[in-house]
Amino acid sequence: xxxxxxxxxxxxxxxxxxxxxxxxxxxxxxxxxxxxxxxxxxxxxxxxxxxxxxxxxxxxxxxxxxxxxxxxxxxxxxxxxxxxxxxxxxxxxxxxxxxxxxxxxxxxxxxxxxxxxxxxxxxxxxxxxxxxxxxxxxxxxxxxxxxxxxxxxxxxxxxxxxxxxxxxxxxxxxxxxxxxxxxxxxxxxxxxxxxxxxxxxxxxxxxxxxxxxxxxxxxxxxxxxxxxxxxxxxxxxxxxxxxxxxxxxxxxxxxxxxxxxxxxxxxxxxxxxxxxxxxxxxxxxxxxxxxxxxxxxxxxxxxxxxxxxxxxxxxxxxxxxxxxxxxxxxxxxxxxxxxxxxxxxxxxxxxxxxxxxxxxxxxxxxxxxxxxxxxxxxxxxxxxxxxxxxxxxxxxxxxxxxxxxxxxxxxxxxxxxxxxxxxxxxxx
Numbered sequence: 001x002x003x004x005x006x007x008x009x010x011x012x013x014x015x016x017x018x019x020x021x022x023x024x025x026x027x028x029x030x031x032x033x034x035x036x037x038x039x040x041x042x043x044x045x046x047x048x049x050x051x052x053x054x055x056x057x058x059x060x061x062x063x064x065x066x067x068x069x070x071x072x073x074x075x076x077x078x079x080x081x082x083x084x085x086x087x088x089x090x091x092x093x094x095x096x097x098x099x100x101x102x103x104x105x106x107x108x109x110x111x112x113x114x115x116x117x118x119x120x121x122x123x124x125x126x127x128x129x130x131x132x133x134x135x136x137x138x139x140x141x142x143x144x145x146x147x148x149x150x151x152x153x154x155x156x157x158x159x160x161x162x163x164x165x166x167x168x169x170x171x172x173x174x175x176x177x178x179x180x181x182x183x184x185x186x187x188x189x190x191x192x193x194x195x196x197x198x199x200x201x202x203x204x205x206x207x208x209x210x211x212x213x214x215x216x217x218x219x220x221x222x223x224x225x226x227x228x229x230x231x232x233x234x235x236x237x238x239x240x241x242x243x244x245x246x247x248x249x250x251x252x253x254x255x256x257x258x259x260x261x262x263x264x265x266x267x268x269x270x271x272x273x274x275x276x277x278x279x280x281x282x283x284x285x286x287x288x289x290x291x292x293x294x295x296x297x298x299x300x301x302x303x304x305x306x307x308x309x310x311x312x313x314x315x316x317x318x319x320x321x322x323x324x325x326x327x328x329x330x331x332x333x334x335x336x337x338x339x340x341x342x343x344x345x346x347x348x349x350x351x352x353x354x355x356x357x358x359x360x361x362x363x364x365x366x367x368x369x370x371x372x373x374x375x376x377x378x379x380x381x382x383x384x385x386x387x388x389x390x391x392x393x394x395x396x397x398x399x400x401x402x403x404x405x406x407x408x409x410x411x412x413x414x415x416x417x418x419x420x421x422x423x424x425x426x427x428x
Contacts, residue, residue, distance in 0.1 A: 001361060002102055003360070003364065004036070004098060007029070008036045011029055011033060014029065018105065020109055020115050020327075021109065021326050022117055025105065032102070035098040038094050039094045039098065042087055042090055046084060046087045046091060049083060049084045053080050053081065056076060056080070060073050060074065100213075103207070103213055103214070104213070107331070108334065110334045110335040110359070112335065114325045114326070115325060115326050117325070118325075118327055118328055119324075119325075121325040121327065121328070122322045122325050122338070124320055125321040125323050127319070127321075128313060128318065129312075129313075131318050132344065139345060139403060140346075141276055141277065141345065141396040142275055144403055144409065145399060147407055147427060148171070148407070149168060150428070152165070153165055153166075160281075163281045164281060164282060170419075170428075171395070171425075174395055174411070174419065175392075177415050181311075182311055182388060185310065186257040186286070186388055187257065192256055192257035192288060193257070194258065195237075195258040196259075197231075198231075199230065199260055200231070201236050205236055206229060208239060208243055208362060209236050209239050210358075210365065214331060215331070218232065219232060219263075219264075219265065220264075220265060232264045233262050233285060233385075233387075234259070234285065234287035235287055235289060237258070239289055239362055239368075239383055240366060242254075242381075243366045244366070246371060247369070247371075247381060248370065248374045249293060249371055249373060252293050253290050253292040254290065255288070256288075257286060257388065258286070258287050259287075260285065261282055262282070262284070263282055265281065276396065277392040278350065280392060285389070287385065287387060288304055288307060288355075288387070289383070289385045290384040291384075292381065292383075292384060293372070294360070294381075294382050298335065300357075300384055301337070301384055304355050304384055304385075305355040305386065307386075307388060308339055308388045309321065311388060311389050312389070315398065315414055315415070316412055317342065317401055317412075319341045319342065324336040324337070324338055324354075329356075332361050332362055333357070334356075334357050334361065335357045337354070339352055339353040340352065342397070342401065343396065343400050344400045352390055353389050353390065354386060355384075355385070355387075356385055359383075363380040363382065364380050368380065398411075398412060404424075407426075408427075409424065409425045
């Protein structure tokens with residue numbers, strides 16, 4: 001959530017930066033300005049009445065000591081107390097409406113984010129590795145996996161519907177190996193603390209990360225009386241680990257990693273990537289989350305992004321890093337790098353990780369604060385997140401980049417210890 005004080009005092013700047021995202025926020029900001037004006041009218045009115053009430057209480061005490069009848073003062077106090085309750089109710093309603101409107105506004109882009117309308121305006125930062133040259137026509141992963149007997153979409157569709165899959169044999173083992181490899185790398189070499197979080201969270205947790213209220217259609221909610229949703233990413237429970245807490249700034253940054261399945265309705269994406277594993281309703285991911293002090297958070301974003309890139313380098317998969325423009329960033333992000341892996345069947349780089357700094361946007365919603373030296377005034381922490389990596393898309397990249405003319409797939413050397421020494425996946 002945006003800082004309401006900053007919005008109040010910098011309306012023109014906020015409008016300009018939101019317009020960089022391709023929005024027209026004029027009506028929202030006008031409503032916020034009106035609500036803020038009403039709030040600033042009500043606050044002193046309530047405070048003045050409370051001061052009068054306190055003074056009247058002292059007058060009652062004096063009247064009693066002097067043997068005078070305090071009935072009239074009591075009546076005034078009763079009427080004043082009723083008026084205070086009425087104005088406090090109005091103030092609470094104004095603040096509720098203000099906060100509800102703020103919850104629908106996205107984060108402001110950082111100054112280093114390039115202006116643009118769509119992915120066409122994103123800026124490539126670097127590339128690693130060279131796409132392989134094939135002496136045969138490379139096949140897409142859904143053909144490779146089906147031919148190997150390790151990937152089945154038809155059986156998944158019969159039990160769950162479209163955009164689900166079943167991994168079998170070496171396919172299931174490869175996914176498990178990727179999870180183990182990623183977690184080991186991030187824990188042992190990159191210094192993250194592994195977490196096994198709940199896969200179901202309440203609405204408050206999703207409000208904290210910015211998924212609610214704006215993106216409810218993208219979530220799977222549990223039926224019945226439960227106020228629970230299947231997580232769309234481990235970012236949600238990991239960020240909410242410190243919800244409503246004040247952290248010791250001397251311990252920052254805090255770094256967490258977790259493997260979880262992720263569940264997304266993919267509302268609005270019908271027709272996009274309908275074949276294969278790229279866009280599924282259920283998929284596996286290893287997530288990275290950091291809590292940092294504001295002055296260090298953008299350096300921490302660089303580090304988090306490198307941690308995710310290292311996975312691809314160890315797997316010898318060509319990739320590029322792209323800085324997203326203002327019009328292509330996610331709702332909560334102030335700055336995002338996408339890591340895109342090369343897919344031979346598409347002759348294109350495709351996203352495999354998004355690494356974002358949300359600055360104080362999520363922390364303000366989830367009330368995550370810190371004290372710089374463990375003492376003093378608490379301020380909002382900055383939160384960061386990124387995929388380290390999406391397991392299904394990594395599996396796709398391995399199948400396509402390591403496919404052989406005879407239909408087999410070579411397992412990257414970094415994974416073989418996690419595959420029991422298996423070097424090649426052959427048809428079952």
